[in-house]
Amino acid sequence: xxxxxxxxxxxxxxxEEKAMLLSGKDAWSTVPIPRLGIPSINLSDxxxxxxxxxxxxxxxxxxxxxxxxxxxxxxSFDEELAKKxxxxxxxxxxxxxxxxxxxxxxxxxxxxxxxxCFEYFSEDPVLSGHIAAGVIEGIQSKKAGxxxxxxACNSQETERFVIDEKISERALREIYLASFEYxxxxxxxxxLMCAYNRINGDYCSQSKWxxxxxxxxxxxxxxxxxxDWGAVxxxxxxxxxxxxxxxxxxxxxxxxxxxxxVNGGPVAMxxxxxxxxxxxxxxxxDKAVTRLLEVVFALHEKKTEKPxxxxxxxxxxxxxARESMVLLKNSGALPIxxxxxxxxxxxxxxxxxxxxxxxCVNAIDVTKPLDAMREYGEVEYAQGYSLxxxxxxxxxxxxxxxxxxxxxxxxxxxxxxxxxxxGYDRTHINLPDSHLRLIDEVVRKQPNTVVVxxxxxxxxxxxxxxxxxxxxxxxxxxxxxxxxxxxxYGKANPCGKLAETFPQFIEQTPSYGNFPGENSRVEYSEGIxxxxxxxxxxxxxxxxxxxxxxxxxxxxxxxxxxxxxxMTENDSLTxxxxxxxxxxxxxxxxxxxxVRQEAPRVSRPEKELKAFKKVFIKAGETAEAVxxxxxxxxxxxDDKYHCWRVDSDKFTILAGGxxxxxxxxxxxxxxxxxxxxxxxxxxxxxxxxxxxxKGKTFTDRLRTAIGGDxxxxxxxxxxxxxxxxxxxxxxDSKLTMPMLVKLIEQTNQE
Ligand code: GLC
Numbered sequence: 245x246x247x248x249x250x251x252x253x254x255x256x257x258x259x260e261e262k263a264m265l266l267s268g269k270d271a272w273s274t275v276p277i278p279r280l281g282i283p284s285i286n287l288s289d290x291x292x293x294x295x296x297x298x299x300x301x302x303x304x305x306x307x308x309x310x311x312x313x314x315x316x317x318x319x320s321f322d323e324e325l326a327k328k329x330x331x332x333x334x335x336x337x338x339x340x341x342x343x344x345x346x347x348x349x350x351x352x353x354x355x356x357x358x359x360x361c362f363e364y365f366s367e368d369p370v371l372s373g374h375i376a377a378g379v380i381e382g383i384q385s386k387k388a389g390x391x392x393x394x395x396a397c398n399s400q401e402t403e404r405f406v407i408d409e410k411i412s413e414r415a416l417r418e419i420y421l422a423s424f425e426y427x428x429x430x431x432x433x434x435x436l437m438c439a440y441n442r443i444n445g446d447y448c449s450q451s452k453w454x455x456x457x458x459x460x461x462x463x464x465x466x467x468x469x470x471x472d473w474g475a476v477x478x479x480x481x482x483x484x485x486x487x488x489x490x491x492x493x494x495x496x497x498x499x500x501x502x503x504x505x506v507n508g509g510p511v512a513m514x515x516x517x518x519x520x521x522x523x524x525x526x527x528x529x530d531k532a533v534t535r536l537l538e539v540v541f542a543l544h545e546k547k548t549e550k551p552x553x554x555x556x557x558x559x560x561x562x563x564x565a566r567e568s569m570v571l572l573k574n575s576g577a578l579p580i581x582x583x584x585x586x587x588x589x590x591x592x593x594x595x596x597x598x599x600x601x602x603x604c605v606n607a608i609d610v611t612k613p614l615d616a617m618r619e620y621g622e623v624e625y626a627q628g629y630s631l632x633x634x635x636x637x638x639x640x641x642x643x644x645x646x647x648x649x650x651x652x653x654x655x656x657x658x659x660x661x662x663x664x665x666x667g668y669d670r671t672h673i674n675l676p677d678s679h680l681r682l683i684d685e686v687v688r689k690q691p692n693t694v695v696v697x698x699x700x701x702x703x704x705x706x707x708x709x710x711x712x713x714x715x716x717x718x719x720x721x722x723x724x725x726x727x728x729x730x731x732x733y734g735k736a737n738p739c740g741k742l743a744e745t746f747p748q749f750i751e752q753t754p755s756y757g758n759f760p761g762e763n764s765r766v767e768y769s770e771g772i773x774x775x776x777x778x779x780x781x782x783x784x785x786x787x788x789x790x791x792x793x794x795x796x797x798x799x800x801x802x803x804x805x806x807x808x809x810x811m812t813e814n815d816s817l818t819x820x821x822x823x824x825x826x827x828x829x830x831x832x833x834x835x836x837x838x839v840r841q842e843a844p845r846v847s848r849p850e851k852e853l854k855a856f857k858k859v860f861i862k863a864g865e866t867a868e869a870v871x872x873x874x875x876x877x878x879x880x881x882d883d884k885y886h887c888w889r890v891d892s893d894k895f896t897i898l899a900g901g902x903x904x905x906x907x908x909x910x911x912x913x914x915x916x917x918x919x920x921x922x923x924x925x926x927x928x929x930x931x932x933x934x935x936x937x938k939g940k941t942f943t944d945r946l947r948t949a950i951g952g953d954x955x956x957x958x959x960x961x962x963x964x965x966x967x968x969x970x971x972x973x974x975x976d977s978k979l980t981m982p983m984l985v986k987l988i989e990q991t992n993q994e
Contacts, residue, residue, distance in 0.1 A: 245541040253280055253537065254530050262533045263502035266483065268493035271473070272297075274540060275493070282537065283544045287391070287470075287491070291347030291363055291379075292317070292329075292598065292721060293605035294336050308336050309557040310607035312565045312721035313598055314349060314375070315700055318365035318743035319718070319793070320568040321834030322858040323378040330382020332560050335552035337388035343543040344389040344435060349603070350376040351398045351439075352423050353701075353744050354774055355755040357670045359401035362599035362700025362719050366743040367775025367790065369419050370853045373426030380431035387546035389434035389539065392427055394472055395459070396420055396448060398439035401669045402760035405474070408442040409761075411768040416443070417881035417888075418772050421458065428463050434539055435467045438487060440475045449475045452517065455486030468535040473602075478513040480505035481520050488532045502529065558609045562723030566730050567832070570716040571738035571794040577694050577712035579734025579796060583651030585621060587614050588628040588643045588686060589679075592656040596631075596698045597724045601666025607722040613656055613696070616729030624650065628686075629678040631660050637678050640685045647690035652712075654732065655683055658698035669760055673704050673750050683707045696728055702746040705787060716742070734796060739832035739858070741793035741902065745775050748787045754778035776903045777849040789904040791836050791853070797827025797863060804899050804908035813878065813890040813916040819871045821899045821908060825861035832860045833901055835869040839877055842894040842911075848880055851898060851906075873897070878914055890916045923992040924968070926984060931964035942991040946971070949987060950978040 245253075254262070261277055269275045269284055276284035289295040294308035311317070311329050320326070330348075337345050349363040350372055358364075365372040380390045397409050397420045411420065427433060438448040438455065448454055449471050459465045468488035476482055476490045479498040483505075490498055504511050505524040515522045571578070592614040598604060617623050626643035630636040647653035657679040664670055674680075687693045687710045694713040697703065698720070708714065715738070717728050730736040747753050754770035754777075761767065773781050776790035800823060807818035821835055835858075838851040854877040857869040875890060882889035892915045900906030921936050933939030947955050958974075968988070972981050 245545070247538070250534055250537050250541065253282065254533055256280055257533065259503055259506060259526070259529070260499065262529050263499040265533055265536060266488060266502060266529075267490040267495070267498050271492035274489065274536070283540065285343035285540050285543050286341055287344040287346055288337070288340070288342040289346045290603035290605070291349045292603060293333065293607070294340055294342060294345070295602065295605055296340055296342065305606045306340060307606045307608045308340070309554055309561055310598055310605035310610070310722040311561045312568060312724070313362050313603065313700070313719045314365045315362045315743070316568045316718040316720050316740075317564060318371060318375050319570050319740035320564065320858070321371065321741050321743075321836075321856050322567065323374045325564055325567055325858075326375045326378025327382035327385070328560060329564055330379040331385050332382075332557045334383040334386025334388040335550070336554075336557065337383065338386055338548045338550050339552045341547065341549055342388065343547065344391055345383050346391045346393065346437060347603075348376045348379040348390070349393050350423055350427065351394060351396070352420050352774060354399040354768070355753055355759040356673055356702040356744065356747065357750070357759055358399055358701070359664055359669045360398075360599070360601070360666050362664060363603050363666070367745060368743070368853050369422035370426070371743055371856065372423040374856070376423070377427040377431040380427055380433045384431070384434065387543075387548065389543045391435045391437040391470060392424060392433040393437035394439035395424055395436045395469070396439055396454060397443055398441055400760045400766070401667055403764050405440045406442070406764050407761060408445060408765045409768060410765065411443060412771050413883040413886070414881045415768055415771045415774070419774050425463055428459070428465050433467060434543070436465070436469050437472055438469055438475060440472050446516070447475070447477045449487050450478055450481040450485045450517065452485040460486065468539055478515060480511055480513070480522055480524055481515055481517055483524055483528060483532050484520050485517070488536045554608055558723060561721045562611070562726045565720040565723050565727035566736045568740040569718065569720065569727060569731055569738060570740040570742055570792075571731070572714040572716050572788055572792070573708065573711070574713045574794055577652060577692055578715070578732060580621060580652065580732050582621065585617065585623045586626065586643070586647040586650040586653040586690070587617055587623045587656065588626045588647065588653055588682070589656035590627050590629060590631045591658060591698050592625060594631055595725050596658060596661065596719060597721055598719050599665055599700045600661055603666070610722045611725035613725040613728045616726045617654070617732065620729055620733040620735070628655065628682045629657065629676065634660070634676045634678055637681060640678070640682050643682060644685040644689045647686045647693070650690065652692040652694065653686050653690045654694045654696060655686060656696045656698065656728070657682070659700060659703065664700045670701070673702055673747070675703050680706065683711065687711060694732070696732070698724070702744060704749055708787070716740075737796045737829055737831045738793065739795060739834065741791050741834045742788055743790070745779055745786045745790045746788040748785075752779070752784055752786065772849065777852070780850040780903070789902060791834070791901070791903040793834070793902070795827070795831045795833070797825055797829045797831040799831070799833045799861070799901060800824045800826045801900055801907045802866065804897065804910045806897060806910050806912055808912065810913040810915070813875050813914055813918065817873045817912060819873060819897055819899070821869045821871070822866060823859070823861070823869070824866040825863050828863050830860070830862045832858055834858050836900060836903070836906070837871050838898040838903070838906060839873065840896045840898065841878070842896060844880070844893065845891055846880060853903070882920065885920050885922075889920060890914060890918070892916045924988045926969040926988065927967045929965050929967055930962050938991050938994065941994060942987065945987050945991060949983065
């Protein structure tokens, strides 16, 4: 429908109808206005597969393919693969008459304790933003809509509806918002879903700075914003801030609020934003309704309800899991060749392949690891532990005895459902004690032991030195069982890399002591130092670093070439990395590109991921990965001038297969012509006069005004961090404050 037709439609709506449209019809659809041919559209979770349900949705949902949750998909380091997952979800959305898929979830993993870490991609905004963009482009390539969520900083579950997060401007811009900025600009999501929490006092659902100034005015977002379910505080202020759709619908309640806000009637909720007086203009209402209807009609017209191939999607789910699981340790036990394997752990027959809460999919075809492994070799099973009773140690000895009689043991363990979910955070990062004791006892009797972990977030691994190999399978979707078997038996070569740091213990983590906060407040005191940025800055050795992952082959990083060794901040730089597969099997490598500023004027991380590329290389062959870096890749956020800033400096470009292993490096000298200065004032420090464009003029004026043959000598020896106002104390007889202020004003106005 053309914009002009929508404009005409809006002019025919009554205020009551407009107010109705800005709130859901129920929990999963928008309001239709039949008399004007306005359709209703359907929304459905979730980020890694559809969860079509009735009511508020805690019953069984319509079956759909359960793809790997974000925590594993991100480890693929493959934006194209993410797009493939999105496209399959988009096909199922069309098949199931869903117009907006409520995902992807893209919040930064501030702490591994976060209950929804399984649902989010990474601790790094570049990796997170690119994978999210892939999913969005995939879903939207099938003409279905998306809701990038939760905008912004939904980093914890504890008190998520009210928590007030105190976050610095740099941390917001460089980490938490950056994760959304890239997909908003690159993939243009149909909608965004705002988060429950407050940021520096303002609820996301009514923050004009967040939903209008940043999202629309700066980033150019054109869709509409919906609330998370129940996230609306003051509905009228929400419309003023840029929140078009309240979900779920609240019927008469908030319709009346909006009508009264326009008509000057009583508005129940007290306004929080001092610039908002609970008054809305019809123009503001019309703008919100227009944004909503543009999306509603666009998606309604693209409905195809085309049947899709769920079996093919299952194969896609297996493929993605296979390409994403991370081989953390291998002292030769893998891949499995022959012999008899003791498969131990109830997760081998009751696989844990997704997290709890609104993202939970009624999976169509779940593969059990034991069944898949049985296809590849001789196996025997022992339960080892109970998923229903953490304190059940009764199955350990039987499992250890079985392992002793086999050629190897594969223990499939991890975090039971009750350990992590939407709605609550973890309080520790330990595996259940029964799983740990099982590992110890099995290893004692069978040194050739492999551990396969099924967990939605990092765990401590006290056993890491005792076992022969560890495969981090994370929560791998319905195809995880097949992927685990394929990787263990070498039918596929592991190529996943960690999208988050694994700490040795929780006290190492950046947010430790400030998670999840107290009295409904949480201080993001680590600032920009989230994830590997923290560990590297503080030289803390983690258990496993960001970007780490092994293969059954080996890669040698041969060379890095830059298109220039000097550039201005407005140039782009091409980086070519060459690497060789020096092993005996074909494999894929996630080449990572980091940038380090050598002498920054502000605190900056040791290095930051700026690009990555998954490269397939046949055994013995060489390939290259080419990247383009631009201004933003060298910039930091200047919280004095509130802009992205590049300073002239030497930058080092590093390339490698892990954040802790970048064998290639090359330097480029960046020159920035941009001047950053505020007008001179009495607080300007003497040292700033050297670089300020009007510094010399001011000094010349000052010499003329107070003169003296010793002026230059005195001036040169002033303490350089003193402010201009101290001149009055030093030259009290000759220089008064009004004289100084006038000198400064004359200089600024020149
Ligand atoms: C939940 C979640 C959100 C989900 C929505 C609908 O509270 O925070 O991710 O899409 O409600 O289920």
